[in-house]
Amino acid sequence: MDVVGWLETVQFLLLAVVVGRLWRSQRNATCNWLAATFFTIATVVVVGHFLPQHPTGAALGVVVRLLIIAIVAFPYLLYRFALTFATARFARLRRAVDVLMLALAAWAAALPKIPRAGAPLSAAFTAFIAVVVVVWVGLTLTVAILMWRWSNAQPPVARSRMRMMSAAAAGLALALLTGVGSNSAQPGPAQLAGGLLVLLTVPCFLIAVSPPGPLLAHWRARDRQRLLDSTLALVKAVTPQEVADGLLPSLTSFIGGSGAALLHADRTPWARHALTDDRLTRLIHSGPDDPTVHQHLSDGSAWVAIKDGWMVVETSRFTPFFGTEDVQILASMAAVADMAMARIEFAETERRHVEAMRDFVAIASHELRTPITTIGGFTNVLRRRWQQMPDGERQDAISAISRQSQVLSRLVEDLLTVSRIDGGALAPSPELVDVATAVPAIVAELGIPGVEVRMNAPGAILIDPEHLRRILTNYLRNAEVYGAPPITVESFQRDESVVIQVCDHGPGVPEEFRPRLFGKFARADKKTSRAIGGTGLGLSIVDGLARAAGGVASYQPAPGGGSIFQVTVPVAVPAQTRSEQAWTRAEFSSSSKTKQTSAG
């Protein structure tokens, strides 16, 4: 076997292996036809090189005919591979070619005699060869032209791969034309030239199917600046919309798509580029069935998971095969977009925090100024007009000073508590608190008449007892002032938590006020709050104390009217364990007594 022949064999085998691996990873029509194409030609080349130069015998005759049919089939298989990218308008042509190939295969099977190498060709065989050459050249050149034309609108990597495929197909046509007509047993210059052309085209097919890394980097170099510009635009974005505006047009351009969108986790769109409603809807329905998938490439779309959603590009029909490397850019852009969104989210959180602080300072200043003004004002009035004021009026002024001093004192205490909560400086002293005994004790201490207590949570919670007292006091005072009897205090277990709730039958909290119920200085009824010396911080403090115990404070309207204020805290010690502990203590106590008796 000559060197060129050996090299051809090795190359086609290598191509078959590469295509085989691709086919194993992607079972679709394109890869099926590609695998059929190059498995067929690899088989022809390998078997052909090991066939004797003058095969004899019926079996070898059948093998030779099959090889001829395979050679005839090769350009047809390549053509069918190319048609997987074509639109429906090629259907009629495809059917015609199918019929032609069936006829050719039948003709090859029915050939009366295959001439030996170097022997003169019969007229029938010459006619057959001529038709095969015409069909082979026609089909391979068709593939070359189609691939070249389609490559024009593609991004750099896909465009380069498609043009390699085009060059390889054209090279095969030329190789056949160069080598045809020589039936000599010894290779002539034309055959050698044809063989060399084949040696050049096979690497082109290899590159088209699976380009090496350095070549990919070279092809992508042209896009490097655009990629950098897009990344910088994303990093500078200050709103989610700016991220979308900087990201989507670039993405669409990078992978040769026709539109892109950003979706929430539930696949509702929140930004789009160059997509009509219909195309957006089709795009959304093309997504992966498995929501845990991070990347998904389908016929017509490429999906990449981003934080809290998806980035989706409407791809060209060439992307699933020729654009897989371009799609990898999506993952990089997704990572940059995630960083930009995280930065924006952080900035927004900071802004909201600063705004909330500003509002808090403004309201706290207002709340402090009122009692301070009143105390100072009445003091000055008394000082100026002590002699002129009737005694009753003097007493009223002193009472006002006293009243406002208490308001100021409560306000300062509550502000300090809120500051400690917000600053993480609460320093709770948690203890194991038996809910069934602690809660009724607090209720009894408060002395609010008519409060019914129902304890149904047998476990203990880990909480600072003073915090529990403060939570219940705030809830019960609110129920007494804003609610109406009957007031009940209940506890029960829900999953791994204990819920303590205070219910009343008053008007409930107005719906518009509920979102800020546990906020600072939140007062639905300022007049009543002020009348009872409320500071507007009570529920905010309850919320902070509940969180300090690992729990949560909440409100829900009572069915039929009224309020249910709850605090839910994780169970620390279930009842059974407590019983075991009690038994253990009893046993220890008993054994201690026994030891003492023995020692005594």
Next chain:
Amino acid sequence: MDKSRVLVIVEDEADVRWLIRLTLLEDPRLEIFGEAATARDAIELARQGQPGLIILDHSIDGDIMGLDAAPLLREAAPEAKILLFSAFDLEREAAGEPAIDEFLLKTHIDRLLPTVHHLLGLPPLD
């Protein structure tokens, strides 16, 4: 009675309202027509009394706050001066509201009477 010296106090905090009254009544030239805790009551008082000056708090009871009530009070009593007297620092907001003639922070209550004199064009008390 010279209506220019009649005042209406709009303040929802009872102790503060009394303090304002005591402070103003140190000047015998002034007369308090009425006191209100909500904007709606204040508008009615202003319409009836046509006072010379309305002392208006911002954080008052009801659904209309002082700043928003100012144009409505001006409409009810076109000749009345309006003094925004609040524990919120609303100097900038008051400057942007044409219906408000002056702003005074509540902690400066010692300046209340001189401010009233200034707005009503009265000489200070001896």
